[in-house]
Amino acid sequence: xxxxxxxxxxxxxxxxxxxxxxxxxxxxxxxxxxxxxxxxxxxxxxxxxxxxxxxxxxxxxxxxxxxxxxxxxxxxxxxxxxxxxxxxxxxxxxxxxxxxxxxxxxxxxxxxxxxxxxxxxxxxxxxxxxxxxxxxxxxxxxxxxxxxxxxxxxxxxxxxxxxxxxxxxxxxxxxxxxxxxxxxxxxxxxxxxxxxxxxxxxxxxxxxxxxxxxxxxxxxxxxxxxxxxxxxxxxxxxxxxxxxxxxxxxxxxxxxxx
Numbered sequence: 001x002x003x004x005x006x007x008x009x010x011x012x013x014x015x016x017x018x019x020x021x022x023x024x025x026x027x028x029x030x031x032x033x034x035x036x037x038x039x040x041x042x043x044x045x046x047x048x049x050x051x052x053x054x055x056x057x058x059x060x061x062x063x064x065x066x067x068x069x070x071x072x073x074x075x076x077x078x079x080x081x082x083x084x085x086x087x088x089x090x091x092x093x094x095x096x097x098x099x100x101x102x103x104x105x106x107x108x109x110x111x112x113x114x115x116x117x118x119x120x121x122x123x124x125x126x127x128x129x130x131x132x133x134x135x136x137x138x139x140x141x142x143x144x145x146x147x148x149x150x151x152x153x154x155x156x157x158x159x160x161x162x163x164x165x166x167x168x169x170x171x172x173x174x175x176x177x178x179x180x181x182x183x184x185x186x187x188x189x190x191x192x193x194x195x196x197x198x199x200x201x202x203x204x205x206x207x208x209x210x211x212x213x214x215x216x217x218x219x220x221x222x223x224x225x226x227x228x229x230x231x232x233x234x235x236x237x238x239x240x241x242x243x244x245x246x247x248x249x250x251x252x253x254x255x256x257x258x
Contacts (some may be wrong), residue, residue, distance in 0.1 A: 010053045012049060013049045017045040020255060021047065022047050022087055023078060029152075048081060052097075055176055056171045074101050086109060087255050089113040090112070096187075112196065112199075114200060116211045132181075135178045144165075148169070148238075194223050199254075207236050208235065208239075
């Protein structure tokens with residue numbers, strides 16, 4: 001059943017634990033499950049892991065599915081949980097949403113970790129032709145599997161994780177699935193990103209062809225004040241699935257020192 005209330009909060013998981021709350025935002029094609037192995041490696045910490053509006057368990061939620069709506073949803077979840085001390089970890093599309101959330105300078109936000117994030121300034125390769133092709137990447141099981149194996153990853157995922165990626169990429173409402181390639185990926189948010197005033201860690205995949213490290217160095221880092229930058233070896237775009245232990249260590253270290 002479609003939930004038509006635009007103020008409805010998306011589905012999320014809350015894991016009670018210690019330290020500042022870590023709020024996780026997934027990539028285009030992912031879900032809260034994308035962070036399962038990272039969350040296990042962060043056992044004992046306080047976590048919130050969101051299924052974006054229109055995706056997975058939140059697929060019944062009506063639009064809009066814009067980046068700004070996803071940012072509002074994220075703030076709504078944080079408010080609903082009464083969280084007052086937190087960091088946001090955003091992957092790919094989720095990283096671009098995280099930048100928008102942080103640009104509002106919300107009370108309690110202490111830092112960002114942007115994992116293979118959509119950059120503030122779209123790369124020159126993001127042409128209308130590219131966007132139109134990308135919009136069909138998850139049209140079928142075959143196309144989604146090809147994107148997973150040929151574009152999104154630089155390592156071989158376990159069979160169960162490969163099936164998870166396929167299921168998640170096919171889980172979205174149609175309008176939610178096309179919003180990112182047709183609109184969000186090409187949106188220039190440099191003005192918003194420059195307003196971010198919390199410490200930020202940018203993580204890039206060594207072999208990522210979706211958001212290459214050079215793009216993140218040139219189109220994201222310059223718009224963040226004093227951001228740290230690190231490359232996760234041997235990984236492609238799906239860093240949380242390809243290197244969950246390394247991702248968790250980077251998050252834990254950053255949060256403990258910022």
